[in-house]
Amino acid sequence: MIDLRINKLAVSVEDGTTVAAAILAGGIGHFRSSTIGSPRGPLCGIGVCFECRVTIDGVKLQRSCNVQARDGMEVETDD
Amino acid sequence: MTRVATDILVVGGGAAGLSAALAASARAKVTVVDDNPLLGGQIWRAEMGKFNSPAAKGLVDAVNSGEIRVINNAQVFAAAARNTLLAETAEGRSEIEFEKLIIATGARERFLPFPGWTLPNVFGVGGLQALVKGGVPVAGKRVVVAGTGPLLLAVADYLRSKRASVVAIAEQTSASRLGGFAASLFRSPSKLVQAAALRAGLRGVPYSTDCWVSSAHGEKALEQVELKRKGRTSTIDCDILACGFNLVPNVELAVPLGCEITDGCVVVDKFQKTSIANVFCAGEPTGVAGVDSSLVEGRIAGLAAAGDQDGARSLFAKRDRARRFGEALNRAFALRDELKALADDDTIVCRCEDVAYGRLTEFENFRDAKLQTRCGMGPCQGRICGAATEFLFGWKPGSVRPPIFPVKMENL
Amino acid sequence: MTTFDAAIVGGGIVGAACADSLSAAGLSVCVIEASGVGSGTTAAGMGHIVVMDDSEAQFALTRYSQQLWHELVTELPTNAEFEICGTIWIATDSVEMSEVKRKQESYSEHGVESEILDESSLRTAEPNLREGLAGGLLVRSDSVVYQPVAARFLIDRAKRRGADVIVGKRVIEINGTGVKLADGEFIEAKNVVNAAGSAASDLSPGLKIVKRKGHLVITERYPNFARHQLVELGYLKSAHGKSADSVAFNVQPRSTGQVLLGSSRQFGAEDGEIDYAILRRMTSRAFEYMPLLRKLSAVRVWTGFRPATPDNLPYIGKMPAQDGIYVAAGHEGLGITTSLGTARLIADEILGRDSAISREPYSPGRDLIEH
Structure with a gap:
């Protein structure tokens, strides 16, 4: 299992889980706020739509569907 | 910054790319770059690190165990020259020089x-x-x-x-x-x-x-x-x-390389060669036709790029059959016109820049709409809204400006 | 067949401003744009509205134009994103700080307020600049605008006054009676304004306009990463070098939160391809000033061609010995800023009005006479 934190809350997921999946598994659908403030979450699942962007380990605007969850990761959504 | 030199570079580790790499590897030094952590592409995407399809597992294992160099997690973002692509990896910027290139960049959903x-x-x-x-x-x-x-x-x-x-x-x-x-x-x-x-x-x-x-x-x-x-x-x-x-071919790499594109697909000859001499293309970018077609197109491209024209020729009939299936598929699932009327004036079309349908109806072409509203100018580079506006308004996709995927400034 | 009072060749920001000024004066106007309104050099640029002091004439035109922009603000649509963010000219060392002082005096003499920033106030104003820079000069009145929208606004306003706008046709010849299009059509006009940017010298032989290629990079949205237009003091050295390729640090905050990064200058480069060598020189230069730029996500890179003249001043006014032919071109990197002033000067000359500033320094005759 992999232990990471999403919006400061501890989450455990199986090996091979993407960050997007970890966030959705935690019941969060609102990954980012669009330019007009509307809630958005993943659409394409394969790294082309950029709707699943979140902050990972302090680096903003990362596509969470393309990144594997790792131990100790700090993930922040706009929710 | 890293530099890689290879005889044949395959961009994309899905069905077409893997099949091309394997076919070419008997005669040439082959490198596969793929933007995912694991090979397989979309149709064969691994589930929690494991492949469900025996065919996928077989091909991925064959590619991983051979002489083929595999670079995962590498996002190709530009063509710096006719024989050099630029990619961003976890280690930073990578320049990849090739003699021949096989584009196997797959498709995305519309x-x-x-x-x-x-x-x-x-x-x-x-x-x-x-x-x-x-x-x-x-x-x-x-x-x-x-x-x-x-x-x-x-x-x-x-x-x-x-x-x-x-x-x-x-x-x-x-x-x-x-x-x-x-x-x-x-x-x-x-x-x-x-x-x-x-x-x-x-x-x-x-x-x-x-x-x-x-x-x-x-x-x-x-x-x-x-x-x-x-x-x-x-x-x-x-x-x-x-x-x-349906699916939309990913042609964003083929365009800046100068490959001829017709109706959104890369134009290839029988040997899967594009209009650019050393560039081949296989799979969905040549026209969406499914995994069987991708596999055989990949093999033909790999063999032809490596100089085995006879081997490639022996697969033409099989490829043509697979393509016919793809064409029947596209006819069967052609989009009906009623779908053009689903959006309201305030329905967002460009999700990156929040541009609504009503705003876009003021414009005659994608370029003007882009300039005036930023539709298609966000990080997805118009991949989502471009395919939608093509169907909704009949707009031709605009020019592809590098980087074809956003990259860190230091890696440009 | 209609005879227009004025035919304007080019629907960039300069042609758009001319259409606006001339139609406002009651003239019947026709604009002919080969590609798309505001889609050429106009779209490729930065949209910086800046007072520049490298010559008296440039100061006069940029200052006058900036005032015109400020008058226009209330009418610009919000998506023109006009914002008075100010410019900071950045000094790296004590030598450049003495230039900052000179610059402040010069601005002050011309009635432009500016403020000297020391090392710490510079860092306060722009926390993402590296430590150890000497300081800078803040010119608060400078602004940015999303220039394709501004160009379209000007064109649309002219259209509402009855102007004709022909898009997608190329002008191949101009004379004192009108303009000839590539498809053979002739549009009659009493006056012709050549606002064709880099292509202006093809239509008015003798003008010495050369293309100066530039690269720009824009990032995803990082609100407040930069707050002012930031320019290294060495910028003018780069801007006025006559042969070698050069780069200078120039960052602009867009109202979207995106960071727009320039600048590079290359002579003799004809194709619009990205030159990764000079692009990397340009970004490296920027990292020296703002190291965190390295990690920002670049979403698009493009090139454009500035129409440059030998003395860095635009050609504005009547062509000598060619009745009815006017030029409004050669604005190099200042076309957005100076478009409004240019248009006023052109309208003044056509209508026989006095101008707010002397027109003489910009006369197209200045280079033609020598040859």
């Missing part, structure tokens, strides 16, 4: 805007499958699968295997077109068996043709979708909507 499509928990069809393979739990969730194409059945079946409750499948194409297509499958018995197996697995799931999502509703996330069929509207409560409308 999404069409309808009121509510930007709500969280509205996903693509392939999109939801990819997310579930990445670990999203769907057990007990009520899912509507909608849009068009054979992917709907395949994904619905997959979701059921993950204990999701598929409450409806809405296929926009008509029963008669679908019937015609099913009849044509008798020419491809393996496809028929596959299709029959899917239908069996989906017994009990309401499946409607001539049916599409007209809107999605919910406060903070999806709660309900409205389906339209033969002039009547029905409402279904659900937790998830998976909605996609």
Whole structure:
């Protein structure tokens, strides 16, 4: 299992889980706020739509569907 | 910064790319770059690190165990010269020099805007499958699968295997077109068996043709979708909507290399060679035709690029058969005009820049709309809204400006 | 067949401004744009509205134009994203700080307020600049605008006054009676304004306009990463070098939160391809000033061609010995800023009005006479 934190809350997921999946598994659908403030979450699942962007380990605007969850990761959504 | 030199560079580690790499590796030094952590591409995307399809596993293992150099997690973002691509990896910037290039960049889903499509928990069809393979739990969730194409059945079946409750499948194409297509499958018995197996697995799931999502509703996330069929509207409560409308070839790398493009597809000759002398292309970018076509096109491209013209020639008939299947598929699932009327004036079309449908109707072409509204100028580089506006307004996609994917400034 | 009072060749920001000024004066106007309104050099640029002091004439035109922009603000649509963010000219060392002082005096003499920033007030104003820079000069009145929208606004306003706008046709010849299009059509006009940017010298032989290629990079949205237009003091050295390729640090905050990064200058480069060598020189230069730029996500890179003249001043006014032919071209990197002033000067000359500033320094005759 992999232990990471999403919006400061501890989450455990199986090996091979993407960050997007970890966030959705935690019941969060609102990954980012669009330019007009509307809630958005993943659409394409394969790294082309950029709707699943979140902050990972302090680096903003990362596509969470393309990144594997790792131990100790700090993930922040706009929710 | 790293520098890589190779005889043959394959961009894309899906069915076409893997098949090309393996075919070429007997005669040449081959490198595969892929933007995912694992090979397999989309159709063969690994589930939590493991491949479900024996064919996929076989090909991935063969590529990984041979002399082929595999660079994962590498996003190709530009062509710096005729024989050099630039990629971003975890280590930073990479310059990859090649003698010959095989573009096997696959396809993405086409999404069409309808009121509510930007709500969280509205996903693509392939999109939801990819997310579930990445670990999203769907057990007990009520899912509507909608849009068009054979992917709907395949994904619905997959979701059921993950204990999701598929409450409806809405296929926009008509029963008669679908019937015609099913009849044509008798020419491809393996496809028929596959299709029959899917239908069996989906017994009990309401499946409607001539049916599409007209809107999605919910406060903070999806709660309900409205389906339209033969002039009547029905409402279904659900937790998830998976909605996609066929596939769009990824040609963003082929364009800046100067490859000729027609109707959104890379033009190739019998040997899968593009209009640029040392550049080949295989799989969906040459025209969406499914995995069998991708595999054989990949082999032809790999053999031809490595100089085995006879070997390539021996596969022409097989390729042509596979392509015919693809063409029948595209005819069967052609998009109906009613789908052009789904968006309201305030339905967002460009999700990156929040540009609404009504705003876009002021413009005559994509370029003016881009300049004036920033439609298509966000990080997805118009991949989502470009495919939508092409269908909605008949706009030709604009020029492709580098980087074809956003990259860190230091890696440019 | 209609005879227009004025035919304007080019629908960039300069041609658009001319259409606006001339139609406002009651003239019947026709604009002919080969590609799309505001889609050429106009779209490729930064949209910086800046007072520049490297010559008296440039100061006069940029200052006058900036005032005109400020008058226009209330009418610009919000998506023109006009914002008075100010410019900071950045000094790296004590030598450049003495230039900052000179610059402040010069601005002050011309009635432009500016403020000297020391090392710490510079860092306060722009926390993402590296430590150890000497300081800078803040010119508060400078602004940015999303220039394609501004160009379209000007064109649309002219259209509402009855102007004709022909898009997608190329002008191949101009004379004192009108303009000839590539498809053979002739549009009659009493006056012709050549506002064709880099292509102006093809239509008015003798003008010495050369293309100066530039690269720009824009990032995803990082609100407040930069707050002012930031320019290294060495910028003018780069801007006025006559042969060698050069780069200078120039960052602009867009109202979207995106960071727009320039600048590079190359002579003799004809194709619009990205030159990754000079692009990397340009970004490296920027990292020296703002190291965190390295990690920002670049979403698009493009090139454009500035129409440059030998003395860095635009050609504005009547062509000598060619009745009815006017030029409004050669604005190099200042076309957005000076478009409005240019248009006023052109309208003044056509209408026989006095101008707010002397027109003489910009006369196209200045280079033609020597040859």
